[in-house]
Amino acid sequence: MWPIIQIELFKIYKRPRTYIAFGAIAALILVIQMGLKIDGEAYAAFLMKDINDTLTVDGKVLNGYLICYILLQLLLVHVPLLVALIAADMLSGEANLGTLRLLFTTPYSRTQWVLAKFVAASIYTILLLIWLAFLALFVSMWVFGRDDLFLMKSNYVVLIQEQDVFWRYLGAFVFASFSLLTVAALGFLMSSLANNSIGPIVATISAIVFFTILSTLNIPLFNVVKPYLFTTHMNNWKEFFDIQVNESNDAITGSILNVAKIKNSMMVLTVHIGLFVGASVWIMKKKDILS
Amino acid sequence: MSVIKVQSLSKNFGALKAVDQLSFEVEAGQVYGFLGQNGSGKSTTIRMLLSLIHPSEGQIEIFGQSLTNNRSAILEQVGAVIERPDLYPYLTAQEHLTLFAKLRKQKISASKIEATLSQVGLLARANDKVQTYSLGMKQRLGIGIALLHDPALIILDEPTNGLDPQGIADIRQLIKSLSKDQGKTVLVSSHLLSEIEQIATHILIIHQGKKMAEGPTSSLLDPNKTIVQIKTLDDLDAKQKLMDSVYRSNILERSEGLYLSIPKLEIPALNTFLVASNIALLSLESKNSLEDYFLQLTSTY
Numbered sequence: 001m002w003p004i005i006q007i008e009l010f011k012i013y014k015r016p017r018t019y020i021a022f023g024a025i026a027a028l029i030l031v032i033q034m035g036l037k038i039d040g041e042a043y044a045a046f047l048m049k050d051i052n053d054t055l056t057v058d059g060k061v062l063n064g065y066l067i068c069y070i071l072l073q074l075l076l077v078h079v080p081l082l083v084a085l086i087a088a089d090m091l092s093g094e095a096n097l098g099t100l101r102l103l104f105t106t107p108y109s110r111t112q113w114v115l116a117k118f119v120a121a122s123i124y125t126i127l128l129l130i131w132l133a134f135l136a137l138f139v140s141m142w143v144f145g146r147d148d149l150f151l152m153k154s155n156y157v158v159l160i161q162e163q164d165v166f167w168r169y170l171g172a173f174v175f176a177s178f179s180l181l182t183v184a185a186l187g188f189l190m191s192s193l194a195n196n197s198i199g200p201i202v203a204t205i206s207a208i209v210f211f212t213i214l215s216t217l218n219i220p221l222f223n224v225v226k227p228y229l230f231t232t233h234m235n236n237w238k239e240f241f242d243i244q245v246n247e248s249n250d251a252i253t254g255s256i257l258n259v260a261k262i263k264n265s266m267m268v269l270t271v272h273i274g275l276f277v278g279a280s281v282w283i284m285k286k287k288d289i290l291s
Numbered sequence: 292m293s294v295i296k297v298q299s300l301s302k303n304f305g306a307l308k309a310v311d312q313l314s315f316e317v318e319a320g321q322v323y324g325f326l327g328q329n330g331s332g333k334s335t336t337i338r339m340l341l342s343l344i345h346p347s348e349g350q351i352e353i354f355g356q357s358l359t360n361n362r363s364a365i366l367e368q369v370g371a372v373i374e375r376p377d378l379y380p381y382l383t384a385q386e387h388l389t390l391f392a393k394l395r396k397q398k399i400s401a402s403k404i405e406a407t408l409s410q411v412g413l414l415a416r417a418n419d420k421v422q423t424y425s426l427g428m429k430q431r432l433g434i435g436i437a438l439l440h441d442p443a444l445i446i447l448d449e450p451t452n453g454l455d456p457q458g459i460a461d462i463r464q465l466i467k468s469l470s471k472d473q474g475k476t477v478l479v480s481s482h483l484l485s486e487i488e489q490i491a492t493h494i495l496i497i498h499q500g501k502k503m504a505e506g507p508t509s510s511l512l513d514p515n516k517t518i519v520q521i522k523t524l525d526d527l528d529a530k531q532k533l534m535d536s537v538y539r540s541n542i543l544e545r546s547e548g549l550y551l552s553i554p555k556l557e558i559p560a561l562n563t564f565l566v567a568s569n570i571a572l573l574s575l576e577s578k579n580s581l582e583d584y585f586l587q588l589t590s591t592y
Contacts, residue, residue: 288338290344
């Protein structure tokens, strides 16, 4: 199947649309980093205003690790939309062009083509995430330096020592790859149902918005389904930045507060990826190629 | 040896029977013309032969093997162009052929790719993106992709679509050469009946999903019968007079024009009748091509 994965990757590489997402992420991150570089101290002071009376923080609060956290909070909500641009077009875009006929009359089976396309879309998604990580983490570390990570949660603060942060970001990015692959798989499923490019992209984005609202609303009726919605779990990369404390309320280096929650979320997301891709294969195998 | 053997093939789209109990065989080395009006079921049949559409009923055997059970092995030996030449606008002709060369078990060399580009007349534009190509150039590239792996069976659905007269002549020559010089089996469909007539050794005429006629081109063209087109100053009056005459059963129903199907030897008598009936005759033209035969078969009398 490697030859057809190579072909799919080559097509992604040659498509102008591919670079929109990379450009958009670079533009957003660089603008935010520039803003924080110029006026970051005021922003940090604003963040700290409620605790300044009770807590004194030494060192550089606005360091590369905090900038990365801020960027991920902002961007990991929007990157799925960029992933949908490519993933939701993988099958329907070819149907629209008429090239699906060319592919499906080769000796490779439809299952192989659909899986190869998903693998290619997944590689694209992961490359996008690596690009995001490079700009958000490494460029921020280079521009803003490194120090302990100080996070303001809703009703508590977390202070993670500098040497205990980097691996958490690696974990967070691995987790985020599962979230984004779920979006890619959803886009893929939508793509298998349509013969035009725009419909599946809009449908994927709409589904993400719809399920995110369901996951966010605290209504008993929705609480029953929440644990099974992929949108409930997509943002759980933040769990890597909640740390256990000992009896003296000191942070335990190298610990995560709720590992089970991360594992559960990754499992739910994996099941969703499997279901979405499996359904796509089934639909494409049954489909008459009329376009 | 049958290269293609189709038995009782049907395809339903809801209540519509696009293909209805179609059976035919294509022998090795034949140029098999698949002839039918738009919507007659040609493309649906071809798509079923290429496993793009699942048949509702019936069997397809290619190279003596069931298409359902041996799809991959069969398609390794088939090259196809299906209707429009749909390609990737952001890739060049060279890139298209290089990509599709990877899909074959046999190694396809760079020189073979270059030879194919030359064969379809695209060598000079090989590195231009397809989005800059004319429809004819895209069609030729589509044919290039179909021929790249040297398939034993070539299926061409409306291959002359969008081509200029020179392009049509080139494709016609190419198809003839593939069969005659290389011994390939070619199944070609077209609504350009004159094209099929010139290249096909055998013809199948399909209408409303059903086989109307099949056989060698030479035997389908009955030299003793012809269709006569009559042009007059008043076609309605002429038709009425013909309806009241012995020619009533010879009149062919057409949305436009006045046509009669008669033996060639009766043309002088018809001419005499028209003059004697005071019909203001502008012309009387005998049509004797496959097109006439096709029209005759697919008409509602």
